[in-house]
Amino acid sequence: MNKAITDGIVFMPPAFVKGLGVWSSGNGTPGSDTYAGSGNAAFVPADADFGGCLEIQKVSATQKLRYMGQTPLLPGCYLQIKARIKAVSGPLPSVRIAGWAGGAGEAHVAGLTEQGKAVALTSYGTVFEVTAIVGTGYRDGVDMPWGNAALYGHFGLNLEGPNGGVVRIDDLEIADVTGVFLRDMIGVVDVRDYGARGDGVADDWAAFEAADSAAGGRRVLVPAGTYFLGETTSMNSEIEFEGTVTMPTDKMLLLTKNFDLPTYISAFGDEALAFRKAFQALLNNSDHESLDMGGRKVSVHGPIDMQAAVPNRTSYATRRVIRNGQLDVQDNPAWNTNTYSSQATYAPNNPYRLTGVANIANIPVGALVQGVGVGREVYVEARNVGAAEITLSAPLCGVAGTQSFTFVDFKYLLDFKGFSSLQKFGLEDIEFQCNNRCSAIRLAPSGSTFSLRSCFVSRPKDRGITSIGSGCQGMLIDGCQFLSSEDDLPVPQRTSVALNANANDVKLRHNRATRFRHFAVLGGGNSMVLGNHFFQGDEVPNGTRSAGLVVIGTYSSTTIADNYIDNCHVEWTNERDPSPNFVSGFSFSAMSITDNIFLSGEVAPWFSYVVVRPYGAGHFLNGVTVTGNKFRSINGYIDRAERIDTTFAGLDFNRFVNVVFEGNTYHGVTAKCANPLRVRHSQMTAAQAWIVDPNGELPFGARARGCDSVVVLDPLRTGGEAIRYATPYVQLQQGSRQDQVRLNWPEAVKGTVSVIMRIDK
Known part of the structure; x- marks a missing residue:
């Protein structure tokens, strides 16, 4: 690019033969002294080396020569000032290209480098060439980087050294040499041309914004260097990063034309940091509903606090999705599980509270609660340190008074617990490669319609997806694989759970889960478990089997259909009833188990596929359908396909209502049950x-x-x-x-x- 050619801009000052009235002995500003009629300068019309030239006798400590015209300095344009000079007589001076930077209102722009390198004249009659380059950008080869504040310059040269010497100067040349610096100016705007330093210290935010504004559809280039952005920076142009950026946690980089994780990785250099900053932008940019990871594998060395990545948001309710990549957990002590013990009091009439909690400040939100009367997958949903109270995700069962509790804080790859509420958030086509070092996802305490679609949750150490409150309301889990890290363990030694839910309307569809302690623990109602395959066997002859699906709550209104339930069973329990004995209501009701494949092999004969486990007396079945299922045991018969676990209580057979148990097939099962x-x-x-x-x-x-x-x-x-x-x-x-x-x-x-x-x- 050459502005003299493309835009017709005149950079060259007039020749000395045109008169010395436009050549100043000062800074070149209006009103400064000129060399016209001065006693120490004259035009020489015929010099053997130069033709017409200017002869000056040095009479000042710094003898200046400045063109009084305003030579424009444009963003992205670099000018070379060149002078040819020779000593004629007297003391030999040094010479350098120099200028005066002018800004808005013809004011001087202070603090800039306004001279090039000095060249010493070492002999008489020898022609020396002196050059310097001036431009807006801070780049190698630019002698006078002036940034965006300087709009023009008065250019010329300085004579330095002893006075009395006489020199002759050929006509000054000012040429556009932008092409020396930019590989291809067509379609590219360089942030350094707008004042970016790239030293990691100076705030380059304004330069990025200016380059973006000037791009006009061209691509913005961020050359090698480290660019500090002290403010939220929004780039509406396509951008290419050779260098990297740094910025405060609460400031955002919004890339509207390159909103994908690979670009953020290029921008920040660190994969996990780039993921956090891209997520921050996702929740603060209305131009995009999803973040594409671009198939990138991101190495993660510690839990990602998703809310801390977006400090200006404590809740979010607009649809957002992250898709298409892998998060790979690396070995680091940051993943270590923390366990706390504390004494607290529980009262059944306040079923979601622990009060008088000792050392409550040490107990983290999201920790698993263990203790007498605590059912499976009960978590700390919230805490009130001042009141020494903990809010539980579910009630305790049949206990009251003060006891010691254990709180287990698993570490999660993606942790959303810092949000008070998160709605309509989804993850698609992502592999969570936990590597038996951490759990995968912890949901926000509240919110609705979290979705996980076509994802792999691979080898979580403890949990796949954890709901610590009602953030699972309407949760959608579709087409995912949950791959256990406990494949080689016998069933009784397994502790991991693929997912849990506490709220209603959960949909688990077409997923596959391998050898967890439980595939899913569902504590809400109106859920649908459709077309999944979950299996939990081991190599132990006549071995025990754990529940694949645990449904907690008497009125469940849950449909379990078209699943492949392999070497595990469906367990229905009321282990979260503060007063577990039946008093009123519907009792165990509104469950539908239809058209499933139930298969087991080498299990104990007392194993069953459908187990009801009441925790209090007086309960009964009320509106339960078990139809069209295929029950098959191989390598050994089992006694029956269904049973009541009477560990805590039985069922009241005299109160059974509307139980349909028909159309099932039995192979390797002794009792072929039906009702009627x-x-x-x-x-x-x-x-x-x-x-x-x-x-x-x-x-x-x-x-x-x-x-x-x-x-x-x-x-x-x-x-x-x-x-x-x-x-x-x-x-x-x-x-x-x-x-x-x-x-x-x-x-x-x-x-x-x-x-x-x-x-x-």
Whole structure:
């Protein structure tokens, strides 16, 4: 680029033959003395070396020569001032190119370098060439970097050294040499041309903003160097980083045309820092709804506090997504789990509070709570240090009074707990490579519709996704893989959990999870678990199996359908009821388990696929559907597909209502349960009372509380083989287990009947 050619700008001062009235012996500013009519200068029309030239006798300590015209200094334009000079007589001086920097209002711009390197004249009659380059940018080869404040200059030269010498000076030349510095000015704006220093100290914010404003559709170049940006910097042009930037945590770099993680990595040099700054921009820039990681692998050496990365936001409710990359956890003590113990008091009438918490300042929000009566996946949702109170994510079960609690603070790759609320936030196509060093994601205490789509949560040390409050409301987990770090451990030694939720309306769809302690612990209602494959077996013969899916809460209104539930079971429990005994309500109700594949191998015979685990007396099933499932045990039979875990309490069989347990298939399962259950009974000897036994095939070992029909399949005959046409009356809940029915005939008969009995009314 050459402004003299492209824009017709005249940089060259007039030749001396045009007159000396425009050549100043001062700074060149209006009103300064000129060499016209001065006693120590004259125009020489015919010099052997120069032709016409200016002859000056040095009479001042610094003899100045300045063109009084204003030579413009434009951003991105670099000028070379050149003079040819020779000594004629007297003491030999030194000479250097010099200038006077003029700014707005024709004021002098102080603090700039206004002269080039000195050249000593060492002989008479020898022509010496003196040059210097002036420009806005601070770059190698620029003798006088003037930045953006200087708008023009009065250029010439200085004679220094002893007085009395006489020199002759050829016409000064000023030429545009921008092309020497810029590899390709077409489509590129260099921030150094707008005053950026790149020394890591000077604030280059204004230069970046100015370059962006001037780009006009061109690309902004950030050359090698370290550029400190002291303010939030918004770049609306495409930008290319050869150098890096630094800026305070609370200041943002908003790259609207290159909003992707690779560009931020180029900008900041550090991958984890770049990820935080890009996330900061994502939550503060309305121009983009998502951050593309560009397929980059980001090495992470410590937990990423997502809220601390965005100090101006404590909550967020606009849809934002991070996608397409990998976060790879590196070994570092920062991942170490911290454990705290403290005494606190719990009262069932204040079910979400621990009060009188000792050393509460040491207990972090988001810590897992352990203690007597504490169910699975109960966390510290909030704390009030002044009141010594902790808010729990869920109530405790059946305890009251003061006890010692343990608080376990897992470390998470992405930690959102610092937000009070986070809504409509998503992560897509990301691998969280935890490497058995940390957990993956901790959600904000509140918020709705967090989503995880097509992600890999690989080898989390303790947890995959943790909800410490209601930040899981409406959570969507779709098409993800959760890969355990505990594959080689026997089931009883595993402790990791792929995910948990406390709030309602969770959707888990088409995910795959391997050998965790639990795939999911769901504490809310109205959830949908659809099309997932989770398996938790081991190589131990007749081994125990843990629950793959734990549903906590009596009225669950949860659908579990089309899953592949492999070497684990569905557990339904009320372990978060402060007063676990049934008093009122619906009890264990509104659960639907349909069209799933249940498979187990080499398990203990008492293993079952559907387990109800009540924590208090008086509970019952009320509106439960188990249909269309495929139950199969290989390498050994199991007793039954469903059971009640009576560790703490049983169920009240006399209160079962609307239980549908039918259309299931059984292979390798002894008791093929159904409700209603059809039993074919053959009475070989005539009797007036027949006992019809379900052979343990009523679901959950419940009682025969109803009989839908008794159908005689062949002629009823007396002991003497006479045919009788009779109808029995039915007595329910017979036998020691109350699971039999008695058919009472008008007289002793024998024959075969089909009886449909049920466990509900």
